[in-house]
Amino acid sequence: MMSSNKNEQTVAAAAGFDQPLLLTYTQDIKGFLLKHLGRIVLFVLTCTSVLAVFLIFLFVILEAFPFLNRFSIVEFLTSTAWYPSAHERPEFGTLALIVGSIYVTATALVFSVPIGVLAAVFLSDMISYEIRGIVKSIIEILAAIPSVAYGFFAVLVLAPWLQKHFGFPTGTNALNASLLLSIMALPTIISVAEDSISATGRELREASYALGATRVETMFKVVIPAAHSGIIAAIVLGMMRAIGETMVVWMASGNANQVPHPWWDLSQSVRTMTATIAGDMGETEKGSDHYRALFAIGLLLLVMTFMLNTVSEYFLTRAKKSMGKS
Amino acid sequence: MKASGRVILDKVFTVITGLSVILLIIVLLVILGPMLWRGLSAVAFKGTVEFRKMQLAEFAQGDESAVHIETAKAETAQKTVYEMIDRFKNGVDFEKLADRAKDIYRDFGEELQRKGLPREEYTELRSLSRKIRNELAAAFSSRDIGEINEHIEYVLKYSSDVRFKGTVAIQFFQMANNYKDAAAKIDLEKRDEYASELAELEEIIKGLFGPHPEEDSPALAQFRYGATRWDQAQNLLYKLRLKEKWVEQEPGQPLVKIALSRAELFAGTELKGLFGFVEKNLDKMLLPRWTFYWRYFVDDSTPGHYFGGIGPEILGTLMLTLLSMIFVVPFGVISAAYLAECARDNLIIRIIRMCINTLAGVPSIVFGLFGLAFFVLFFLPLFGAPSKPCILAGSLTLAVLTLPVMIRSSEEAIRAVPQTYKEASLALGASGFRTFMTVTLPAALPGILTGVILSLSRVAGETAPILFTAGIAVGPVPKSIFQTTRTLSYGSWDMAVADKLAAQVPHNQYGMVVALVLLILCLNALAIILRSRVFKRLKGQ
């Protein structure tokens, strides 16, 4: 019954059980201190993220506050007159800018939400595993391309093309910016939506198929309703991406401080909040009203994206909870 | 709905969703394809002798003797063109001819003085030469061939005069003869037009061959050389052959662009044959050759971005990104380690996670504002550094920007390490810390590395945060981290929008943005490969 390697087998002799099982007092204290000190140090280092957020809000508010104090906030938010360099009475109305940001974002979503959700459905349900990997890689490539490259494309390739084929007065307009923004928001929407659609699991779909439903019906009547929180979160995240984007809109939107009139005419140039900050900052002197007004716009952006973030977090938690139940 | 209807709808739907993905792929190709193609031409193109001259003179690159030989060859081929132009000019540029006549008169006067002739003779010769000069001037400015010939004949009467032999005045008669020949050939009515057309023509020739061999070298490097690339030369050739004009074809309608043949404009003159000649022999005049300009990634560019490469931009991008990685990786990995290993699900941890998510959502331009307000204006002065934009401020800003990415991917990597490794290590008597350092962290390292690479690629592409904190469009190569720098991202923006000259060198524009895109794509590909290997390895376990 011994194996054939009997001759080469040597049994390791157990040491005597001689190590103490109790810590000495010093060992105990040392261990305690080390463990807790270590934890505290790690905790403090982890809190850099909290510190960073705090500092960002603090410094943006600090720089913007003198401006908000002196000028009427109502006028800031509701007037379209943005003349910061006027000598006698500079005006800082940002309504046109806010409308500009919302305008290009909304138009971008009109393009990207249908395509994004459809693509997410396709990815999660309709193709084999290997092709899925390839398509996901393509989407990752789309997401990785830097915004300045998209802006480059918008100005040097798309703008002349739009001008030539549609006869617009200028190729850098709301349409141009919206198209590029939708391309940039797509990867975010697709990946988050696809995650939540896949998370609904096989059981739900199998139950539906077993009752005789087609793929379409299963998708629209069972899966998407089940994943709706996640899809909404995806859209909100896409919105966040679009509204916070700077380089593309700066290069492609035309930077005309106007509310588009009529509202459906996409061939007009608009200006967004982000582009205003980026464009004006180089020409303002530090500490001037104009400079502080730009920080006020930055604060507005910060608040908007923070709210959108909270909304998306809410929907994501809802999505997780509903998955947990099923 | 009938069952068959439902099935059809099903199939239609499948097709539509498939189309959406195909649309994505098309969009990707449409965006990347032309850019990559044009950007590639910054590195691989047909370069002319002008390019090699420029490389030698501005960058001290290339074989001096070979370049000299080539230059001589090219100049020989170009000589014909210059001669044709000169001959034409003799008949057309009457102002210059008149000026030259004045010069000759003055030089002759000086010569006479030096000769020390008796006063009467001197005055007579002087007034005679003056008369000749005036006749010539009249001939030059006249439009009527009869008048011209009259004046010329008057002048040529004195060509055999002994008193003018061997003096400067001979040139009067040479000019008269040349002019007679030229005037016979050209259409005198169009002489004024010719002047402006000739000026245009000479500009284009200058663009093709560089300044006239006998002219001084211009101050701006941009004008010292002709067409350095064959495609540039082809564009100029097109402009040479055809003149584009906006005309109103129908009243009240927008102007239409039409192309006129320049050869027709110069019909009946010396220059008619110039265009065909240049077209046929351009390759002999410019000696194009396939060039692989790998030094594009190393050379500086002068002036502005007209010639040269993107070396400083690449250096700037590398410095900025690597420095920001040095700042963010320790904080990111340690935070991830804490969150993955020590954190329990209480309020404080939830606040921390919320802050990480908030950081991830802050727009990049707001990071730029933060970087300006905090790092440049507050933080740096605290340590005695000048409160100016610099690489240090830029990389600190970028580090904060990419902190959430780093934390998330590191935490994922650490959590992916199977619990059993931890158990085995603890069962052998290792402490929690020891276990983490010797087992968990090494196992999570490929995943963490993937996160580092992804952060790197994100940071390399960011422009908005460095607009006010580190980036400039034109400037010297930085020697310390307390200076600003050019970067690929900032430079791409600048070349596309701000730099006026850049439109003339599209290959440099595209080259810069393509270098950036390729760098980022390579980093991402590396991360994808690394991630799949990690996945396989952990699955294999």
Place this chain on the structure above:
Amino acid sequence: MLSSIVPVSKEKSGKLALLHGVKEKSVVKPMKKTKPVQECACPVVEARNFSFYYGTKMGIKDITMKIQPCAVTAIIGPSGCGKSTFLRSINRINDLIPNIRVEGEMFVNNQDIYVKQINLVNLRQQVGMVFQKPNPFPKSIFDNVAYGSKLQGIKKRGDLQEIVEESLKAAALWDEVKDDLRKSALSLSGGQQQRLCIARALATKPSVLLMDEPCSALDPISTGKIEDLIDNLKKDYTIVIVTHNMQQAARVSDQTAFFCLGELIEYDTTTIIFERPNKKQTEDYVTGRFG
């Protein structure tokens, strides 16, 4: 009842009633005699009214048993009955789980290990563990086995090499890997990996070896090798083995404990448990009426 399972032949002992399908060689194995306690240097592991709770859920309740030193003790029972929980309480590896609660005492060498000043490092180096699924580190074979020794402060190359060789030989793996110890441990087969884990556990020279279903993920040949190994080791080690496989328990162990629903039903020598169990529950289980 026992005879209905397999025809019992007169020559073979009662143990065979359950051993249909077992290899020939194990059948001929004579009965083991347990070593007298006084000759053994191993500590006594003793549980007194020991209970373990996962939050509010009970894991094991009121266990009182004394593990014999220098012998093999098997713990058997249906799934979820607390066998692994008990085993993992002996080296306190359960501490990894949040929200646990312990009642009663667990003594190792007359020291209750559930006190605040317990030296976990020393405890775990002297009470080694082998897990159900082989879990070698993603390092080389050498580094895996040397891991524990390095923790003990042994730094010199020569010493480490000696210990690694000794442990691998003891785990019956030396011949198969001696040519290339630098190879990754993950490139070994399942059975080899488990033996590697045993070697790794042996390298710290523990006195007690806890084995949590060590062969459940392995093929029969590897299982046989490991059972032989256990046989060799028990002269000098106290071995506690949790197993689903009753035949295995019968083959290797001297003492057997039967757990059910978190309670210790019966604990006695292996022969008694398998041939003449005192409790009906035990009999029902070992005859396969439930499980």
